Each structure stands twice: as C-alpha cells, then as structure tokens.
Amino acid sequence: MSSEQNTIAQVLVESAVKVVGKREFLKTVETMFGVSKSGGAVKSKEKKPRKPRTLKPVPEDNRCCARVKGDVSAVVGKRHLFESARCTRGCVASSDLCAIHRNQSEKFGALPDGRIGETLTNDQAERYCESTA
Numbered sequence: 001m002s003s004e005q006n007t008i009a010q011v012l013v014e015s016a017v018k019v020v021g022k023r024e025f026l027k028t029v030e031t032m033f034g035v036s037k038s039g040g041a042v043k044s045k046e047k048k049p050r051k052p053r054t055l056k057p058v059p060e061d062n063r064c065c066a067r068v069k070g071d072v073s074a075v076v077g078k079r080h081l082f083e084s085a086r087c088t089r090g091c092v093a094s095s096d097l098c099a100i101h102r103n104q105s106e107k108f109g110a111l112p113d114g115r116i117g118e119t120l121t122n123d124q125a126e127r128y129c130e131s132t133a
C-alpha cells in the first residue's frame with residue numbers, strides 16, 4: 001500500500017500547497033529557511049560596497065593647463081579666498097587643455113580663470129575672492 005507511505009510532513013506540505021499554491025509555498029520555504037530551488041543555501045545578499053571611482057592621476061606633462069579654484073585659502077570678512085589650482089583633467093590631443101577648458105577657450109576666446117602661471121587679472125582675482133553672502 002504505497003499510498004499509505006506518506007509521512008506526516010508530506011501530508012502537511014500537500015495541504016499547505018493546496019491552500020497557498022505550490023509557488024507561494026516554495027517561495028515561503030525559501031525565505032524562511034534560506035533554501036533556493038536548486039537546493040543550495042541562498043547566498044546572503046550582502047551588498048558589495050561600491051568601488052570609489054579612482055581617477056588615474058594625469059601625468060604633469062599631459063595635464064590641462066587651465067587654472068581652477070582650489071581649496072579655500074582664507075576667509076576675509078564674508079569672502080572666501082580660493083587658492084589657484086590646476087585642472088586635474090588630461091589635455092586633449094592638439095591642445096594643452098582638457099575638453100572642457102578647450103571648449104571654454106573657444107567659446108569665450110579665453111579661459112575664465114586663465115592658465116596656470118599667469119598673473120590673475122582683476123576680473124579673475126574677483127572670482128578667487130568669492131562672497132559667501
């Protein structure tokens with residue numbers, strides 16, 4: 001009498017499947033016991049920390065020559081004075097500027113903050129002395 005060989009567990013499972021459906025039953029078992037359909041344990045869903053994008057440092061002689069605002073070097077009253085820094089992007093072919101600064105240079109006829117090594121014009125100096133208000 002093979003039909004009598006059903007274990008209690010099998011009977012319970014069968015009735016549970018009848019009630020919730022096979023799919024829901026398996027899904028529940030999976031979530032409750034961490035068993036995947038293939039039989040193996042479900043891998044813990046540990047989120048891998050995203051790698052911070054590390055930009056390759058551009059070699060000095062292949063670097064954009066545009067001057068950019070650096071760190072705040074001083075605060076005078078309500079104004080922040082910025083250090084002169086050099087753009088960290090690499091320059092594009094046939095230019096000593098990066099794509100962004102080359103575009104600026106073409107668009108405005110000059111770089112808004114000049115090039116590194118150049119003396120700041122009054123206009124540029126004003127921008128390196130930004131008001132926080």
Ligand SMILES: [Zn+2]
Pocket residue numbers: 064065066087088089097098099100101
């Ligand atoms: Zn640049």
